[in-house]
Amino acid sequence: QVQLVQSGGGLAQPGGSLRLSCAASRDIFGIYALDWWRQAPGKLREWVAELTMEGAAVYADSVKGRFTISRDNAKNMVYLQLDSLKPEDTAVYFCAAAQYWGQGTQVTVDS
Numbered sequence: 001q002v003q004l005v006q007s008g009g010g011l012a013q014p015g016g017s018l019r020l021s022c023a024a025s026r027d028i029f030g031i032y033a034l035d036w037w038r039q040a041p042g043k044l045r046e047w048v049a050e051l052t053m054e055g056a057a058v059y060a061d062s063v064k065g066r067f068t069i070s071r072d073n074a075k076n077m078v079y080l081q082l083d084s085l086k087p088e089d090t091a092v093y094f095c096a097a098a099q100y101w102g103q104g105t106q107v108t109v110d111s
Contacts, residue, residue, distance in 0.1 A: 002028055002100040009093065009105035012085050016109070020080040022095030022102050029053075029073055032098045036069060036080045038091035038107075048093070049080060063089075085109045 003025040012018050020036070028034070036048040049069040050058045057069050068081040078095055087109045095102040 002026060002032075002097060004095050004097065004100055004102040006093075006095055006102040006105045009107045011108045011110065012082075013111050014086060014109055016085050018082045018085065018107060020082065020093055020095070020105060020107070022078040022080075024076040024078070024097065027073075027076055028097050029055075029071060029076075032100075034069070034071065034078045035096045036067075036078075037094045037096060038089075039094070039104075040088075040091040043091075045094075046091075051078065082107065 005023045008020040009018060030053055033053055034051040037045050038048050039045040048060050048063055049067055051069050051071055059067060066084040070079045090107060090109050092104040092106055094104045
């Protein structure tokens with residue numbers, strides 16, 4: 001069993017930055033791929049980024065070059081750095097590892 005607890009997010013202006021954090025209850029690196037998803041109001045959940053088990057970062061085209069996924073092995077933490085934010089990035093963001101999901105955190109981009 002793995003618990004994922006998220007923090008971060010909030011309100012940012014267009015062009016601004018936020019960082020999302022996801023704390024795992026135990027060491028999951030090398031066991032599961034680590035993903036970030038998001039869901040905007042009235043829309044389907046959308047995949048955003050992944051850290052593969054080998055540590056490679058993969059991004060959706062909509063966020064490539066603006067978002068960065070990373071991890072801190074020692075702290076069992078996964079991060080999503082959101083830069084150059086756009087209003088269309090507004091959504092609830094979720095971290096996930098296999099069948100385990102974080103609780104979600106709101107990101108709102110608005111001037």
